[in-house]
Amino acid sequence: MTEPVLRVKDIRKSFDGTEVLRGVSLDVCEGEVVVVIGPSGCGKSTLLRCINGLEAIDGGEIFLRGRAISGMQKDQHLIRRKIGMVFQNYDLFPHMKVMDNLLLGPVKALKRPAGEVREEAMEMLKRVGLQGKAEALPRTLSGGQKQRVALVRAMLMHPDVLLLDEITAALDPEMVSEVLNVVIGLAEQGITMAIVTHEMRFAEAVADRVLFLDEGRIEEEGEPEAFFREPRTERARQFLQSFTYASARKAVKGMAQGRTDGKKTGGKEAQGA
Ligand SMILES: Nc1ncnc2c1ncn2[C@@H]1O[C@H](COP(=O)(O)OP(=O)(O)OP(=O)(O)O)[C@@H](O)[C@H]1O
Numbered sequence: 001m002t003e004p005v006l007r008v009k010d011i012r013k014s015f016d017g018t019e020v021l022r023g024v025s026l027d028v029c030e031g032e033v034v035v036v037i038g039p040s041g042c043g044k045s046t047l048l049r050c051i052n053g054l055e056a057i058d059g060g061e062i063f064l065r066g067r068a069i070s071g072m073q074k075d076q077h078l079i080r081r082k083i084g085m086v087f088q089n090y091d092l093f094p095h096m097k098v099m100d101n102l103l104l105g106p107v108k109a110l111k112r113p114a115g116e117v118r119e120e121a122m123e124m125l126k127r128v129g130l131q132g133k134a135e136a137l138p139r140t141l142s143g144g145q146k147q148r149v150a151l152v153r154a155m156l157m158h159p160d161v162l163l164l165d166e167i168t169a170a171l172d173p174e175m176v177s178e179v180l181n182v183v184i185g186l187a188e189q190g191i192t193m194a195i196v197t198h199e200m201r202f203a204e205a206v207a208d209r210v211l212f213l214d215e216g217r218i219e220e221e222g223e224p225e226a227f228f229r230e231p232r233t234e235r236a237r238q239f240l241q242s243f244t245y246a247s248a249r250k251a252v253k254g255m256a257q258g259r260t261d262g263k264k265t266g267g268k269e270a271q272g273a
């Protein structure tokens with residue numbers, strides 16, 4: 001078997017004496033998409049932040065293409081170039097045009113020729129439907145457009161693995177699919193990814209493997225079809241169910257909002273409901 005691109009081995013992480021990751025192990029192989037799901041606070045973001053060195057781990061090891069990368073504090077910047085990450089809140093530089101945001105990493109950090117990166121960036125912008133936005137400032141873009149730019153920016157670094165942490169969580173519902181479709185495109189291109197998401201249908205569509213994290217431990221792991229249809233553990237079953245209820249609640253709330261908006265009553269009642 002070939003060596004995994006990313007290997008996380010029994011990592012532990014505590015904050016203020018509370019253990020948030022309690023021995024988490026996972027492998028992500030070349031071209032594989034692993035989706036991590038689990039309740040709020042179970043440690044998903046902490047896991048991704050530990051992988052790309054934003055948090056130091058307290059125990060265990062992390063390997064990138066077979067090379068130990070945990071504990072390499074002084075070379076952290078080198079590691080981060082090989083591990084792309086996109087968060088919930090697009091962190092584009094507001095005073096810089098889209099293209100300048102995109103050129104920054106590859107040209108400044110990787111010392112690649114600007115002309116070559118610009119060409120690649122244009123090609124990628126086109127692929128995500130933003131060919132006309134190279135000279136735009138971030139504030140003139142929608143949330144969904146900004147996240148697509150953030151994905152292009154991460155990809156331009158040619159990372160070994162791309163980590164995505166709830167990249168659609170701050171978006172209006174109508175923008176979610178335009179961003180998730182780009183991610184599905186990346187998966188089809190064979191980009192190696194570890195994805196944290198609350199979008200269950202997307203998880204099912206994009207994942208080669210699903211990990212269910214609960215209270216800092218991987219409680220269940222499986223192929224998406226089997227996992228979503230018939231989770232083995234009671235905890236995962238409860239989680240998936242609560243999910244359905246949460247979406248149902250949201251839908252009902254949305255309907256109530258629509259009704260009050262329709263009556264032009266200002267929507268205050270709906271917010272209080
Ligand atoms: N820098 C920090 N300092 C102290 N506690 C932290 C820190 N970061 C995370 N935690 C705690 O660690 C736990 C796990 O947080 P984490 O953000 O990883 O959860 P999550 O699974 O990503 O949740 P969500 O789905 O809400 O994003 C939480 O209890 C959180 O309060």
Ligand SMILES: [Mg+2]
Binds near residue numbers: 044045046165166
């Ligand atoms: Mg999180």
